[in-house]
Amino acid sequence: MNSIRQQVALGFQIVVVLIIWVIFIIFNDVALQINWKAIKLLPDVISVYAILYLIFIKWLWRIPLFRGWLVIVPDLQGTWKGTLETTWVDPQTNKTPTPIEAYLAIRQTLRDIHITMYTKESVSNSEATGICMEEDKGIRLLSYSYSNIPKATVRERSQIHYGAIRLRISVRPERKLEGEYWTDRKSTGHAEFRYIGRKLVQQFAD
Numbered sequence: 347m348n349s350i351r352q353q354v355a356l357g358f359q360i361v362v363v364l365i366i367w368v369i370f371i372i373f374n375d376v377a378l379q380i381n382w383k384a385i386k387l388l389p390d391v392i393s394v395y396a397i398l399y400l401i402f403i404k405w406l407w408r409i410p411l412f413r414g415w416l417v418i419v420p421d422l423q424g425t426w427k428g429t430l431e432t433t434w435v436d437p438q439t440n441k442t443p444t445p446i447e448a449y450l451a452i453r454q455t456l457r458d459i460h461i462t463m464y465t466k467e468s469v470s471n472s473e474a475t476g477i478c479m480e481e482d483k484g485i486r487l488l489s490y491s492y493s494n495i496p497k498a499t500v501r502e503r504s505q506i507h508y509g510a511i512r513l514r515i516s517v518r519p520e521r522k523l524e525g526e527y528w529t530d531r532k533s534t535g536h537a538e539f540r541y542i543g544r545k546l547v548q549q550f551a552d
Contacts, residue, residue: 349407349417349418349419349456349457349477350407350416350417350418350419350456351415351416351418354415354416355416358416359395362395362398363391363392363395366391366394366395366398367384367387367388367391370387370390370391370394371384371387374387402456403455403456403457404455404456407455407456408421408423417456418479418481419456419477419479420477420486420515420517421454422452422454422459422488422515422523423452423453423454423544424452424541424542424543424544424545424546425449425450425451425452425541425542425543425544425545425546425547426449426450426452426523426539426540426541426542427447427448427449427450427539427540427542428447428448428449428450428523428537428538428539428540429445429446429447429448429537429538430445430446430448430465430527430535430536430537431445431446431535431536431537431538432446432533432534432535433533433534433535433536434533434534434535446465446466447465447466448463448464448465448537448539448550449463449464449465449547449550449551450462450463450523450539451463451464451546451547451548452546453546458475459472459475459477459488460472460475461475461490461492463492463494464547464549464550464551465550466550467496467497467500467504468494468495468496468497468500468504469494469495470492470493470494470495470509471492471493472490472491472492473490473491473492473493474490474491475488475489475490475491476488476489476490477489477515486514486515486516487512487513487514487515487525488512488513488515488523489510489511489512489513490510490511491508491509491510492508492509492510492511493506493507493508494506494507494508494509494529505531507529507530507531508529508530509527509528509529509530509531510527510528511525511526511527511537512525512526512527513525513537513539520540520541521540521541522538522539522540522541523537523538523539523540524536524537524538524539525537
């Protein structure tokens with residue numbers, strides 16, 4: 347998952363390390379030049395940089411200041427509410443079932459993303475996830491494979507299964523995820539979700 351502009355990021359990292367190094371040199375009353383005393387400060391400089399890096403990939407990357415020129419991946423963290431509409435036709439009624447209401451709880455850092463889907467009868471967890479970014483073509487896609495575990499009380503008609511979903515990411519005029527899903531039960535369908543807030547749901551809410 348390409349989350350940042352790599353060439354810009356390299357230059358940005360070098361600048362941050364140099365700034366930290368200069369601060370250490372000043373506070374340790376060392377001459378502002380390359381000498382042995384300044385070089386001996388490098389382990390501390392790298393330690394501080396590593397801490398700042400971990401903070402950045404977990405939280406700071408969300409700050410609007412870094413968007414566009416450095417961070418290109420969209421911030422999807424939060425709860426999304428929507429529907430799943432299957433293309434499967436019930437052979438007994440010759441009709442497709444009514445759409446199922448669902449919630450997505452998306453947990454995201456700069457490097458990783460995990461998705462849990464809650465419906466009234468089951469819970470799905472992402473296993474392999476990726477965000478495809480092709481800004482020149484206007485393409486932003488969230489794709490992931492998942493395992494779905496229905497409640498024990500409904501497994502006689504809804505078995506544990508695996509599938510994949512591919513969602514187009516929209517941020518204007520509203521935050522929306524829309525696309526298709528397919529499963530190893532040879533079923534497919536349409537999925538659509540809208541962002542409702544940062545607080546993460548932990549179960550299906552009527």
